[in-house]
Amino acid sequence: MNPSPEPLHAATRRPRRASILDVAALAGVSASTVSRSLRGHASISAATRQRVVEAARELSYSASPQASGLASGRTHTIGIVVPFVTRWFFVNVVAGAYEVLHEAGYDVLLYHLGTADARDRFFERMPLARRVDAVLTLTLPLTEEHTLALRALDMPLVTLGATLPGVGCVRIDDRAASRTAVHHLLHQGHEDIVMIAGVEDEREFGFASSRQRRAGYREAMESAGLDAKADIVSAETYGLEGGAEAMGVLMDRPMLPTAVVTEYDELAIGALRTLRRASIAVPGRLSVVGVDDHEMASVVDLTTVAQPVQEQGAVAARLLLEALGDTDGSAPGEVVLPTRLVVRGSTGTPFTRTP
Amino acid sequence: MNPSPEPLHAATRRPRRASILDVAALAGVSASTVSRSLRGHASISAATRQRVVEAARELSYSASPQASGLASGRTHTIGIVVPFVTRWFFVNVVAGAYEVLHEAGYDVLLYHLGTADARDRFFERMPLARRVDAVLTLTLPLTEEHTLALRALDMPLVTLGATLPGVGCVRIDDRAASRTAVHHLLHQGHEDIVMIAGVEDEREFGFASSRQRRAGYREAMESAGLDAKADIVSAETYGLEGGAEAMGVLMDRPMLPTAVVTEYDELAIGALRTLRRASIAVPGRLSVVGVDDHEMASVVDLTTVAQPVQEQGAVAARLLLEALGDTDGSAPGEVVLPTRLVVRGSTGTPFTRTP
DNA sequence: TTGAAAGCGCTAACAC
DNA sequence: GTGTTAGCGCTTTCAA
Numbered sequence: 001m002n003p004s005p006e007p008l009h010a011a012t013r014r015p016r017r018a019s020i021l022d023v024a025a026l027a028g029v030s031a032s033t034v035s036r037s038l039r040g041h042a043s044i045s046a047a048t049r050q051r052v053v054e055a056a057r058e059l060s061y062s063a064s065p066q067a068s069g070l071a072s073g074r075t076h077t078i079g080i081v082v083p084f085v086t087r088w089f090f091v092n093v094v095a096g097a098y099e100v101l102h103e104a105g106y107d108v109l110l111y112h113l114g115t116a117d118a119r120d121r122f123f124e125r126m127p128l129a130r131r132v133d134a135v136l137t138l139t140l141p142l143t144e145e146h147t148l149a150l151r152a153l154d155m156p157l158v159t160l161g162a163t164l165p166g167v168g169c170v171r172i173d174d175r176a177a178s179r180t181a182v183h184h185l186l187h188q189g190h191e192d193i194v195m196i197a198g199v200e201d202e203r204e205f206g207f208a209s210s211r212q213r214r215a216g217y218r219e220a221m222e223s224a225g226l227d228a229k230a231d232i233v234s235a236e237t238y239g240l241e242g243g244a245e246a247m248g249v250l251m252d253r254p255m256l257p258t259a260v261v262t263e264y265d266e267l268a269i270g271a272l273r274t275l276r277r278a279s280i281a282v283p284g285r286l287s288v289v290g291v292d293d294h295e296m297a298s299v300v301d302l303t304t305v306a307q308p309v310q311e312q313g314a315v316a317a318r319l320l321l322e323a324l325g326d327t328d329g330s331a332p333g334e335v336v337l338p339t340r341l342v343v344r345g346s347t348g349t350p351f352t353r354t355p
Numbered sequence: 356m357n358p359s360p361e362p363l364h365a366a367t368r369r370p371r372r373a374s375i376l377d378v379a380a381l382a383g384v385s386a387s388t389v390s391r392s393l394r395g396h397a398s399i400s401a402a403t404r405q406r407v408v409e410a411a412r413e414l415s416y417s418a419s420p421q422a423s424g425l426a427s428g429r430t431h432t433i434g435i436v437v438p439f440v441t442r443w444f445f446v447n448v449v450a451g452a453y454e455v456l457h458e459a460g461y462d463v464l465l466y467h468l469g470t471a472d473a474r475d476r477f478f479e480r481m482p483l484a485r486r487v488d489a490v491l492t493l494t495l496p497l498t499e500e501h502t503l504a505l506r507a508l509d510m511p512l513v514t515l516g517a518t519l520p521g522v523g524c525v526r527i528d529d530r531a532a533s534r535t536a537v538h539h540l541l542h543q544g545h546e547d548i549v550m551i552a553g554v555e556d557e558r559e560f561g562f563a564s565s566r567q568r569r570a571g572y573r574e575a576m577e578s579a580g581l582d583a584k585a586d587i588v589s590a591e592t593y594g595l596e597g598g599a600e601a602m603g604v605l606m607d608r609p610m611l612p613t614a615v616v617t618e619y620d621e622l623a624i625g626a627l628r629t630l631r632r633a634s635i636a637v638p639g640r641l642s643v644v645g646v647d648d649h650e651m652a653s654v655v656d657l658t659t660v661a662q663p664v665q666e667q668g669a670v671a672a673r674l675l676l677e678a679l680g681d682t683d684g685s686a687p688g689e690v691v692l693p694t695r696l697v698v699r700g701s702t703g704t705p706f707t708r709t710p
Numbered sequence: 711t712t713g714a715a716a717g718c719g720c721t722a723a724c725a726c
Numbered sequence: 727g728t729g730t731t732a733g734c735g736c737t738t739t740c741a742a
Contacts, residue, residue, distance in 0.1 A: 017484060019735060030713045035737060043711060064485040066430065067735035070421045070718045085450040095440040098467055110463050112453055129372060130419040240650060273654045295595060296651050299628045374719060385729045390721060398727055422719035425734045
């Protein structure tokens with residue numbers, strides 16, 4: 001083994017990256033001219049710019065974001081704050097936003113705020129300050145203090161899946177989505193329709209969308225004159241396992257409903273697992289419908305109300321870029337994207353004891 | 356509508372964030388003392404530090420990462436480079452790494468390099484330079500030029516799922532994982548075992564793990580004296596749809612094998628969807644086994660070889676932190692994590708025409 | 711159209 | 727222990 005892994009033709013060590021001065025020297029101009037040329041300022045002669053660009057290429061120069069950020073006050077970075085980094089919905093929203101932001105030259109700084117405590121700490125210390133130019137928050141249950149801290153940042157802000165007064169927002173109509181799911185079951189003749197909804201811990205998981213979807217379920221039941229039958233089982237944990245357990249709870253009851261609607265697909269998928277293991281026929285004995293159109297919905301043949309996920313991320317990103325362009329804080333819009341029912345094999349006519 | 360959304364009690368506008376000088380003034384010390392106190396330098400009297408910390412809290416001061424980065428040469432940011440942002444494996448690796456890095460005070464900058472072109476552009480412009488302190492690359496097929504550019508960065512580097520000579524690496528034994536899957540089928544009496552593997556485009560998807568898993572399959576078949584039957588079908592696209600289509604291709608052949616092993620679970624899950632739609636019994640007519648233990652594997656009852664995913668991310672992150680601590684470039688280790696067979700309901704004894 | 715000079719907000723080397 | 731003095735590598739007035 002060679003104790004010194006460096007080649008002996010020294011000078012190769014730490015090939016200090018070229019600075020703006022190196023480029024300036026090579027192009028025979030001043031640093032300011034380099035700066036302006038490279039950022040496409042109008043007031044630079046084509047010839048000069050040409051020389052500068054070539055010099056920069058020659059030295060593989062690109063400006064230090066740190067330095068230019070410090071000098072200009074812009075970071076060219078967007079912060080995205082998510083409650084779950086691994087869940088299908090969030091992952092896809094981030095992916096959608098990422099593409100748009102990256103295209104526009106922005107880097108993405110990801111913050112994962114999985115617990116209410118993490119959120120409290122985060123908004124207290126506000127690591128976003130001076131690190132990003134704008135913020136996208138996903139579906140986070142925010143307290144008064146959180147939103148105040150966010151506003152104090154005084155930078156473009158867009159929320160996704162949750163509304164904040166006066167803040168740009170992208171979402172679907174969660175109530176309508178939920179109603180659509182229930183209506184589908186009603187049309188098939190179901191009356192005993194129970195909802196499996198997400199964790200019911202306001203501080204930790206108080207997602208606005210969750211409240212809305214629960215409300216949508218109740219509305220649909222009510223408008224069908226089935227208020228008395230409306231019944232919501234809350235999952236104990238987020239995701240698949242939560243749905244699986246909730247279905248177990250439902251099965252322990254004396255009477256099984258004929259249909260279940262879930263707040264989101266992962267709950268439905270978990271429920272389907274429990275049903276399969278218990279050999280309960282779907283949709284023969286029980287129909288199941290979700291909301292999302294999760295990638296795996298097609299695999300388990302789940303009927304669901306599809307929402308555009310990557311697109312929501314993309315739209316949110318564009319809203320942010322728009323706000324970043326304006327100097328005046330033009331009215332931040334609210335964009336509501338459409339959902340649509342996707343009928344698959346997990347729903348059918350209700351089970352009856354004596355057909 | 357109020358045309359001026361600002362409160363009239365002016366002065367609230369843009370409450371310039373406190374700088375280190377403000378804190379220094381309030382605490383009655385110099386800027387350097389503030390800097391040292393806040394970063395826990397040893398040579399500061401407890402009393403002074405106390406005063407500084409309080410002053411900082413009072414003004415909700417926290418250092419600008421831009422400025423401190425520029426001055427110190429460290430960014431307190433780690434770059435993670437992934438080929439897919441939405442795929443289960445990558446998402447979970449990122450999540451595992453994120454927790455560890457975040458805990459250690461590092462921010463995470465995410466780069467998505469979905470196509471070979473994107474990779475070429477990325478490594479040419481190297482936006483990582485001066486933006487991060489260390490880099491974690493996930494399973495990327497890297498060309499000579501890419502790795503050179505990466506090395507020229509001269510910062511700690513760890514790869515996950517792919518080995519790079521002289522670079523720290525975290526992975527599983529992909530060949531062994533694949534062999535385990537095949538052995539499981541062999542033990543059940545299968546001989547007609549076909550592999551469904553990922554896209555076979557070296558430039559775009561030439562993942563090392565893919566090559567290794569294919570090799571493992573061949574080895575296992577060979578050591579069972581079944582070389583002649585070894586047969587690999589490559590998917591056309593990455594993920595579920597790829598597996599679904601590949602299974603379709605397989606079904607169009609005159610003879611269906613009795614078992615299929617896939618390179619990773621999403622392919623297996625896609626294959627299962629195709630099989631269900633074609634009403635081909637699993638495992639009655641065909642057994643299916645994957646590699647990963649994807650979250651959904653339990654839902655579709657898929658037998659698979661489990662690998663620890665978040666843990667791989669966490670281990671990689673720790674390797675990075677270690678390298679960041681050392682001043683000498685101590686030998687970057689290679690960590691190989693164990694896999695284990697998880698038997699579920701998608702595998703069974705081979706189908707025979709005349710039982 | 712270009713250059714000189716003054717920072718951006720911090721940290722680090724050197725004094726004391 | 728603590729303060730002083732230089733920068734880190736850019737952008738941005740302000741002049742020319």
